[in-house]
Amino acid sequence: MANRFQLPNLGLGVGLRSPHFGYILENKPSVDWFEIISENFMDCRGYPRAILEQIRESYPTVMHGVSMSIGSTEPLNFDYLKKLKILANEISPEWISDHLCWTGIAGLNTHDLLPMPLTEEALAHTVERIKTVQDFLERPLVLENPSTYLEFEVSTMNDWEFLGRMAEEADCGILLDVNNIYVCARNHGWDADQYIRSIPADRIVQFHLAGHEDCGTHIIDTHNTHVIDEVWELYRMAHQHVGQDGASTLLEWDADLPEFPVLMDEVAKAKNFMGQSRGESASVPGSSNGLPKKGSRHSFPHPPHFIPAE
Numbered sequence: 001m002a003n004r005f006q007l008p009n010l011g012l013g014v015g016l017r018s019p020h021f022g023y024i025l026e027n028k029p030s031v032d033w034f035e036i037i038s039e040n041f042m043d044c045r046g047y048p049r050a051i052l053e054q055i056r057e058s059y060p061t062v063m064h065g066v067s068m069s070i071g072s073t074e075p076l077n078f079d080y081l082k083k084l085k086i087l088a089n090e091i092s093p094e095w096i097s098d099h100l101c102w103t104g105i106a107g108l109n110t111h112d113l114l115p116m117p118l119t120e121e122a123l124a125h126t127v128e129r130i131k132t133v134q135d136f137l138e139r140p141l142v143l144e145n146p147s148t149y150l151e152f153e154v155s156t157m158n159d160w161e162f163l164g165r166m167a168e169e170a171d172c173g174i175l176l177d178v179n180n181i182y183v184c185a186r187n188h189g190w191d192a193d194q195y196i197r198s199i200p201a202d203r204i205v206q207f208h209l210a211g212h213e214d215c216g217t218h219i220i221d222t223h224n225t226h227v228i229d230e231v232w233e234l235y236r237m238a239h240q241h242v243g244q245d246g247a248s249t250l251l252e253w254d255a256d257l258p259e260f261p262v263l264m265d266e267v268a269k270a271k272n273f274m275g276q277s278r279g280e281s282a283s284v285p286g287s288s289n290g291l292p293k294k295g296s297r298h299s300f301p302h303p304p305h306f307i308p309a310e
């Protein structure tokens with residue numbers, strides 16, 4: 001068991017999306033587990049819940065949320081948390097995750113994962129809220145590093161320091177999204193190697209992999225295409241950082257959804273990167289070390305003038 005919470009390594013999973021319901025029920029694909037978007041099942045008891053109940057009979061599931069707004073300065077939404085807990089009690093997920101972010105203000109949900117100012121004040125605030133949520137849910141919370149498109153001038157620490165300290169001080173788990181690290185490294189000129197090496201390995205419960213859109217001067221985390229070679233390389237490093245027991249790995253693909261077997265092929269590539277020593281070539285066709293030459297191996301030049309998309 002690699003993580004301190006004794007949460008299992010579920011293997012290689014795929015995000016459960018409604019266009020694939022029929023294929024999954026009919027073909028029982030050999031994926032190890034599914035991650036659901038919590039909000040898609042919290043307020044419904046119709047067709048999606050009936051499908052979920054059938055899928056749960058054959059596969060472990062994890063609940064992944066997008067609306068907890070753990071970093072917000074507004075009070076925690078206990079109506080939301082109650083619904084989350086009810087769903088968890090009903091479907092018994094392996095764990096519950098959400099994002100290190102805030103998602104709205106004045107009672108409005110923007111449905112965006114908005115970036116945090118990385119300050120001591122924000123850290124203490126977030127840690128207290130995580131403790132409250134964990135006490136309420138009666139289980140550890142697992143939080144993901146989001147993709148970001150701007151940085152705050154008031155920040156006094158980097159992303160990985162905030163994430164690591166948050167996990168230690170709140171005693172929560174980390175969902176390390178390797179693609180998000182790559183996106184942030186390109187958008188902000190961060191060192192992706194250092195990011196991964198700095199994360200406390202025993203806090204990492206799960207990895208995310210996804211594709212993105214490279215706009216040249218910046219990257220947008222679109223989840224609409226294949227994982228690129230550089231992200232696979234970072235995944236190899238992250239997997240080695242966790243150690244031989246590994247951590248559950250999940251492919252996210254949310255837009256321009258392909259047929260389910262395409263997702264299976266994509267997630268199967270992860271096996272090529274498990275247990276390989278750093279510097280060896282991956283066996284994925286077309287894989288190459290296409291990393292930028294400047295700076296350290298996975299550091300990227302800061303974009304000259306990046307304007308957030310919204």
Ligand SMILES: [Fe+2]
Binds near residue numbers: 144
């Ligand atoms: Fe993710």
